[in-house]
Amino acid sequence: MPRKPVAREAVLDGFISLLIEEGERAATLEAVARRAGVSKGGLLYHFPNKEVMIAALLERLDEHLAQDLEAMAAAPEGAAAYFIRSSLWADTPMDRSFVAATRLAEVAHEESRRRFSAAQARWLELLAADVGPAMAKAVLYMGDGLYFNAMLARGPGGPGPGFGADLEGLLVAVARLRG
Template sequence: MPRKPVAREAVLDAFESLLIEVGERAATLDAVARRAGVSKGGLLYHFPTKEAMISVLLERLDRHLAADVAAMAAAPEGAAAYFIKSSVWADTPMDRVFVAATRLAEVAHEETQRRFAAGQASWLELLAADVGPAMAKAVLYMGDGLYFNAMLGRGPAGPPAEIEADVEGLLAAVEKLRR
């Protein structure tokens, strides 16, 4: 009888958490099995190699990126405002898989880097349609910087109040870029 998909997701969630918390090198098969509460054999049933876990994690990233790009394209306030507003760490499934995959990109995992490049290209295309090609990267870098700083400054109570002010300031800058 096949194992429940819940166990597979628990293993993938454990891998994602370990990537976020301790990085790629420490996210070993043994550590993932311990974190997921499964035997190593149970882990290997679902993911015979670490690369197999990475592959499924990148599929998860692709799903979240596709949903984000679709939401960005449909945003009534425009792609740039959506991008800025969504560039605050909120511990969402998108945030978690994004940061986990970032840990893979840090060690030059080529497929992860390719997926990030594709996601960034999709965002840039929508931003260029909203604020023009010359300003699209400026908005991308604004959002990236906001995300990074919000992630670093996040405490147990959530993002600091100044992040909200930063978002408003960046939205005002986006409006100026549209002119």
């Protein structure tokens, strides 16, 4: 597989950073080019418009989601415990792609919403296999709540104090759900 140009990756990384930090409206082609350290012409060489950049972001997200789902399915502690443990911001490429794409979904970007729906369905499938269909959504909501409350308390950069105890408490609850 041929390597992607470094400038292309820098542009995509800049786009993701702007989406996370400032939102979709601030992620103009000019701002992305500045953030990536390339000229606007350099950006346009790799991404002729914003929708092509969005498509590249969603492709990157799909790759990270596929890896995460594979790890979740193979997790020795079970899918539910894996999901809860991985529900804290760790500034991983998956976290960054995920949050950037949520910024697009917030402004009703339909393809972003479709990708999240597909990911959620797959997570629920794995969770249901682990804790049963009746409890799968409870675990999904636990993980989502942990993730978003950590983000609200601290923002990207790590969970605030006390989230370790929350995580352990949720893992105990997951163990009870498993019977």
